[in-house]
Amino acid sequence: MNLAKNAFAIILAAGKSERLGKPKALLDCGDKTLIQFIVDRLESLNLGVIVITNSDLKKSITTSLELNKAMIIVPENTKHRTGNLIAGLNAIKNPEKILVVPIDRPGWSLDTIKLLLKMNETCCPEFQGKGGHPLLICKEDLGKLSKAPIETPLNTIFVTKKISVMDSFLHLNIDTPEDINSLNKFINNI
Numbered sequence: 389m390n391l392a393k394n395a396f397a398i399i400l401a402a403g404k405s406e407r408l409g410k411p412k413a414l415l416d417c418g419d420k421t422l423i424q425f426i427v428d429r430l431e432s433l434n435l436g437v438i439v440i441t442n443s444d445l446k447k448s449i450t451t452s453l454e455l456n457k458a459m460i461i462v463p464e465n466t467k468h469r470t471g472n473l474i475a476g477l478n479a480i481k482n483p484e485k486i487l488v489v490p491i492d493r494p495g496w497s498l499d500t501i502k503l504l505l506k507m508n509e510t511c512c513p514e515f516q517g518k519g520g521h522p523l524l525i526c527k528e529d530l531g532k533l534s535k536a537p538i539e540t541p542l543n544t545i546f547v548t549k550k551i552s553v554m555d556s557f558l559h560l561n562i563d564t565p566e567d568i569n570s571l572n573k574f575i576n577n578i
Contacts, residue, residue, distance in 0.1 A: 394484040395505055396436040398476035399426060401491040402466035407563045411445055412491050417575055421452045426494055431456060433501060438479055440472040471538025486525050493521040495557030495574050513558055514550035520558040
């Protein structure tokens with residue numbers, strides 16, 4: 389059963405991972421890649437999943453997700469987060485809600501996803517006073533997003549309400565080799 393009518397997750401995995409030096413989506417998470425780990429978790433909640441990536445990673449991500457139902461999209465221009473989201477949004481028929489899931493911010497729990505999907509306004513989780521991901525964008529704001537120029541920062545398109553959660557790894561941000569240790573701790577704590 390889907391937790392929210394016509395809700396989808398859009399995973400943003402189109403970055404070049406320059407600081408990390410290797411593709412974040414393909415990081416080792418035990419017996420899976422990070423992209424497969426995230427997609428498996430989202431699909432366990434019966435969410436439709438769209439992965440936005442770049443042409444250099446498409447083949448590897450497709451191989452990694454061969455057992456999943458996720459749709460993989462390579463936008464013409466992957467430089468802008470808003471443009472990537474619009475490309476994902478355009479692949480969905482009349483969504484009520486989308487979860488924006490950056491590949492490098494995997495520290496959320498399934499309980500947090502379930503809580504977000506119950507909300508009827510654009511919101512994100514917050515732990516210890518600091519906002520995190522994923523971001524839930526609801527119907528009215530999806531309309532604003534779809535009409536925005538691709539380079540527009542999301543925080544200028546709509547207001548995001550913060551929802552308090554108890555995810556101690558919510559602020560995990562994989563940017564450097566040292567962050568991979570935190571990722572492994574998170575995975576071992578699930």
